[in-house]
Amino acid sequence: MRIHVLGGFLGSGKTTILMKLASxxxxxxxxxxxIVNEAGDIGVDGATIKGDxxxxxxxxxxxxxxxxTVSLQxxxxxxxxxxxxxxxxxEPTGLAIPSRIVEAIDGIKDLxxxxxxxxxxxxHRFGIFADKKPTFITEQIRGSDLILMNKIDVATPEQQESVRRWIADNIGRSDIIGVSAKTGDGMEEALEAIRND
Ligand SMILES: Nc1nc2c(ncn2[C@@H]2O[C@H](COP(=O)(O)OP(=O)(O)OP(=O)(O)O)[C@@H](O)[C@H]2O)c(=O)[nH]1
Ligand SMILES: [Mg+2]
Structure with a gap:
């Protein structure tokens, strides 16, 4: 059985990408x-996904x-x-550290x-988060097997370049796939990479 943990900051596009991957x-x-984890009391993402x-x-x-972690297990x-x-x-909340979720799942016997x-x-918004919470963003992204840079439809080439540079400088990764989950740009390559990872 395959398990994908789709991590990323609040509003980065996790649910939108999840639906495309699931489809x-x-x-x-x-x-x-x-499995959707929502911190707030209204289960918006759960309802959207169930709706499909x-x-x-x-x-x-x-x-x-x-x-x-026990509820997840x-x-x-x-x-x-x-x-x-x-x-x-x-899909964890935007404040979760995905590598900890992987550890919790590794704790399930005989899975x-x-x-x-x-x-x-x-x-589009990475620069703001990275300036405000560099340690958290680093910890959140660091354990990723694959990094998708979403919303390239609304980010300037300069913004995209600066995201790539920040991730290269702080996390030492340059294998980032630019996508727009909204327009579908880059999604075919991304879905293939996710599934063959
Ligand atoms: N322009 C643009 N908007 C996008 C793209 N992908 C997602 N969005 C929009 O960004 C907003 C957040 O997308 P979600 O998929 O809900 O993001 P999320 O990471 O699941 O958000 P939370 O679960 O609240 O943390 C929604 O309004 C989406 O329609 C994209 O590629 N381009
Ligand atoms: Mg979501």
Whole structure:
């Protein structure tokens, strides 16, 4: 079973990308289950995703990278027992550290899985976040197996270049895929990279 953890800061485009990824699997007849963690009390993302017909588990009232690790483990065990999905896609809150989620999932005994972290950054607003919270942003992105720079439709080439430079300087990564989940630009390459990662 494949598990993708789709991390990234608030509003970076995680849910939009998740829907495209889930749809690409579904088109091939692969069974997808989704876990959404929303800190606020209105489950907007959960409702959106369910609206598209995907099996969705919502974990509200806490963070699956810290206070809700046991709930996350239980949710995965239940999903696997009951639905036997080919793929589980997990969207944590924008404040989660994805590598901690991977650690929590690694703690589930006898789970046969291949797991990876996809880090999503917002090309348009990255500079603001990186200036304000460089340590957090570094920690959040660092463990990614793949980094997507989303919203290239609204980011200038200079903004995109500065995101790439910041990530290269602070995280030592230059293998970043620019995408627009909105227009679909770069998404084919990104989905292929995610699935073959
Ligand atoms: N212009 C533009 N807008 C985008 C793109 N991708 C997502 N958005 C918009 O950005 C906003 C946030 O997108 P979401 O997919 O909800 O982002 P998220 O990371 O799931 O947000 P949270 O779960 O609230 O942290 C929405 O209004 C999207 O329509 C993109 O490629 N370009
Ligand atoms: Mg979301």
């Amino acid at each position: 690409s699997y579904a088109r091939e007849g692969r069974k997808v289950s989704i 017909g995907f099996n969705t588990t919502e974990l509200p009232d806490g963070c699956i990278c810290c206070s809700l 239980e949710a995965i065990v239940n999903i696997v027992d009951q639905l036997h999905p080919d793929v589980i896609i997990i 046969d899985k291949e797991m990876d972290i996809i880090g999503v950054v917002d090309a």
